[in-house]
Amino acid sequence: MHQVLYCLTEEHDWRLVALGGAVCLLASAAAISLFHRARATKGVGRLAWLGLDAAVSGCGIWATHFIAMLAYGPGGAGAYNIPVTILSLVFAISVTFVGLSIAVSSSRAVWIALGGAIVGSGVAAMHYTGMAALEIPARVGWIGSTVAVSVLSGIVFAALALLMAARRDDLFHALTATVLLTVGIVAHHFTAMGAVVLTPDPTLAIGGLSIPPASLSFLTASAAVAIIAIALVAALLDRRAKGELGAQQMVLDTALENMSQGLCMFDADGKIMLFNERYAAMLRRTDIALAGRLLVDVLREEEAKGEWHGDADEFFARLVADAREGRTTTDVVNRFGRSIRVVNQPMQGGGWVATFEDITEWLEAQAKISHMARHDALTSLPNRVLFHEQLEQGLRRTRSGDQLAVLCLDLDHFKDINDSLGHPIGDALLKEVGRRLTAAVGESDTVARLGGDEFAVVQIGRSEETAARSLAGRLVEIISAPYEIDDHQIVIGVSIGISLSPQDGSDPSELLKNADLALYRAKADGRGTYRFFETGMDARAQARRLLEMDLRAALQRDEFEAYYQPIRDVASGRVVAFEALLRWNHPQRGLIAPIDFIPLAEETGLILQLGEFVLRSACTDAATWPDDVDLAVNLSPVQFKNPNLIASVTAALAVSGLDARRLELEITESVLLQNSEATLTTLHELRAMGVRISLDDFGTGYSSLSYLRSFPFDKIKIDRSFVSELATREDSMAIIRAVTGLGRSLGIVTTAEGVENDVQLELLRREGCTQAQGYLFSKPRPASDVAMMLNRPRLLASA
CATH class of the missing domain: 3.30.450.20 (PAS domain)
Structure with missing residues (x-):
């Protein structure tokens, strides 16, 4: 150790020693940075980074050695053998490349340490080859123990440097590894120089392939510049790569931490x-x-x-x-x-x-969607989809001999409740009906709402028809019981159609269709009851469907015609008006009575087109009559709800040129059962145009007097049911006397319908009835017969 210190302090130029140390430190820093880059890449990219790292490290070791040799006093008198000097550089680069490759290719500490040890061996190989290139007039000897210490110090410090660098790529570990590698190279060199023993020998001459120290100083300076340049380029590349990696890492970290997953x-x-x-x-x-x-x-x-x-x-x-x-x-x-x-x-x-x-x-959410798709949103009962599925399951479950019943239910006059009390009340009523149905059926039975006011029940496991009959009767009774909803007492009925399996069908669609046919029959028989499916019902339904198809086609073929029945003044016998009545001239069935197609037209909505046709045709015909003869046209409740009613009336009057005061529109009390406020508004708008309003079928409803008070009608028409029994029943006579008296008191014209004989006409005249119409005067006739009906005082016709 004393010899090494003596060599370092007495035999070296400290300025050049400092320069060599700086070059070594810079080269070591670049080598560690490139080592990290090589570990972070794979394949060909790793090989390129390893080659650059070996070049930087080898050149740094080589430059450090020869700069330090220039600082060595005895070395200044000699020269360096060029081939051996180049060989030392080759050793520095190649051995370092092998060591770095081993250290980079593994994450295990033992292999990293082995790679570092090989790098340290490369330092020793370069140093002692470089010393062999020295040619001076002296014999060079070595102290073996000091040589061993120099080699061991290089190996240990290089191994520690790579172990530290491999642990983590951060500033602390990079700086520590740089210092350890620098110490390893410097410690090896100066320890090895302390092992040199020079014996002067003037007989030793310098060879021809040698380079003087001055020239070598230029070469080492060039090498040092190359090292610095390579290190700077490598550092810039590494910084750029690390910046890109850092940005990518930041993006990746941000993406990872902001993932919903x-x-x-x-x-x-x-x-x-x-x-x-x-x-x-x-x-x-x-x-x-x-x-x-x-x-x-x-x-x-x-x-x-x-x-x-x-x-x-x-x-x-x-x-x-x-x-x-x-x-x-x-x-x-x-x-x-x-x-x-x-x-x-x-x-x-x-x-x-x-x-x-x-x-x-x-x-x-999926469960909720599935529930919503298979259940009614208002009542939470199964809807049509789930009902079909459960009906199919019920049919599969029924054993031989068991019976399955399908009951289709429709609330009677539910639409009137909706129109008069509003949809919220109607919805609350539907909920309560659903609750009553669920409570009334058995545990194995299914209740569903198929839409609107239509419900259905599947009754399973009963072997007798009486079970279905009993359930239907019980449901009619339960549903018909009064309801208390928002301070309203509501009474509503139900009609039920029943089909049985297997006799009425063996699949859901057929059973539902047949139960629906039975329901239609129950409604036609007066509602508030139940009916079982019968084979003939299908034929009647087929006939109804054919009639509906004919009805639609008749509109296209112009098979409808307006007929007119005269209305006479009772006192003078003069024709004061004609009531327009629709007739259907069927090409095969002949003249079809309104009673056979008007209800169907109202159900299907075709009444709107038929009503438009009657209004236009009648106004056009009436415009050709004398000015003192008026026109009466019936309005269906469906037609009256049409928002275009006012526009239709206005257009018919405008096209025909008929004075609005000659048009009289007849409505029934069922029109007033709808939205009363909107209805009254429409009636007042019609009155404002000059059109007169007549209340038809007076006396057959429940609130006639209140209607007369709520709207000033121009005319009330006494229903034919009272006129037909006028001569035989005292109560009919009393009703007509009361109505005519009421009309006189309110200044309203009274018209009696269905007058068929002179006795009835005379009684009506005696009671003060204003007008009369019926077969006594004429049956309804086409427009071409109007002139005849005006000129003849009476045209008797059989009913």
Whole structure:
């Protein structure tokens, strides 16, 4: 050690020593930076970084050696053999390349240390080859123990440097590794120089292939500049690459931490390589060490806490096996009351990536959507879709000899409740009906709402028809009981159609169709009752469908015509008006009475087109009559609800040129049962135009007097049911006397319908009835007969 210190302090120029140390430090810093880059890349890129690292390291070692040799006093008198000097540089680069390659290619400490040791050996190889290139007039001897210490110091410090650099790529570890590598190179050189023993020998001559120290100083300075340039370029490249990697890492980290899903990456052995906070929070593993641990160990730890249920080893083995065989798996697991979907996707080269998504709300939404798709939103009863499914299941479950009944229910006059009291009351009524139905049926039976005010029941497991009859009778009674809804007492009936399996059908569609046919029959028979399906019902329904098709076609073929029946003044016998009545001239069936097609037209909505036709035709015909003869046109309740009614009346009057005061529109009390406020508004608008309003079929409703008070009608028409019994029933006479008296008091014209004989006409005249119409005067006739009906005082016709 004394000899080494003496050599360093007495035989070296400290300025050049400092220069050599600076070059060595710079080269070491570049070498460590390039070492990190090589470890961060793969394939050809790694090989390129290793080559650059070996060149920088080798040149740095070589430059440090010869700068230090220039600082060595005895060396200044000699020269350097060129081939051997070049060989020393080759040794420095090639041996360093081998050592760096070994250290970069493994993550195990023993291999990294071995690579560092080879780098240290390269330093020794370069140094002693470089010393062999020295030619001076003296014999060079060596102290063996000091030589061994120099070689060992280079190997140890180089190994420590690469171990430190491989631990982590940060500033502290990089600086520490740089210092250790610099110390290794410098310590080796000056310890080795302390082992030199020079014996002067003037007989030794300098060879021809030698280079003087001055020239070598130029070469080493050039080498040092090259080292610095390479190091700077490498540092810039490394900084740029690290910046890009840092930016990519930041993007990756941001993406990972802002994912709605949890993510965890495992290597081929099932060790956790990467995870985000969402994963740890979702599985409540924030208080468990995860990085670098085997998943099975984490599961065992949770199992010990009671947070994992199942065989952790078996579960882990399955995941590893699936990843090795390249299988993608999807599972739904329950954790802390949450449903989590886990997708395990295998990676190339082994391992897998697992994504974790909390699908609790999604599953609840799906269940809600599924429920909504198969249940009625208002009553929560099964809807038509679910009813069909349960009906199919019921048909499959019924054993031989068992009977299944399908009951279709329709509330009677529910539309009137909706129109008069409003939809909220109607909805509340439907809910209450659904509740009563559910409470009335058996546990194995199904109640559904098929739409609107239509319900259905499937009765299963009863072997006798009487069971269905009993249930239907009970439902009619239960549904007809009064309802108390928002301070309104509501009474409503129900009509029920029943079909039985197997006699009335063996599939859901057929059973529902037949029950619906029976329901139509129950409604036609007066409502508030039930009917079983009968074979003839299908034929009647078919006839009704054919009539509907004919009705639609008749509109296209102009088969309808307006007929007119005269209305006479009772006192003078003069025709004061004609009532327009619709007739259908069917090409095969002849003249079809209104009673056979008007109800169907109202149900199908075709009454709107028919009403438009009658209004236009009648106004056009009436415009040709004398000015003192008026026109009366009936308005259907369906037609009156049409928002275009006012426009239609205005257009008919405008096109025909008929004075509005000559038009009289007849409405029934059912029109007034609708939205009363809107109805009265429409009536007042018509009156404002000059059109007169007549209340038809007076006396057959429930609130006639209140209607007369709410709207000033121009005329009230006494229903034919009272006129036909006028001569035989005292109560009919009393009613007509009261109505005519009421008309006189209110200044309203009274017209009696259905007058067929002179006795009835005389009684009406005696009671003060204003007008009369009926077969006594004429039956309805086409427009071409109007002139005849005006000129003849009476045209008797048989009813």
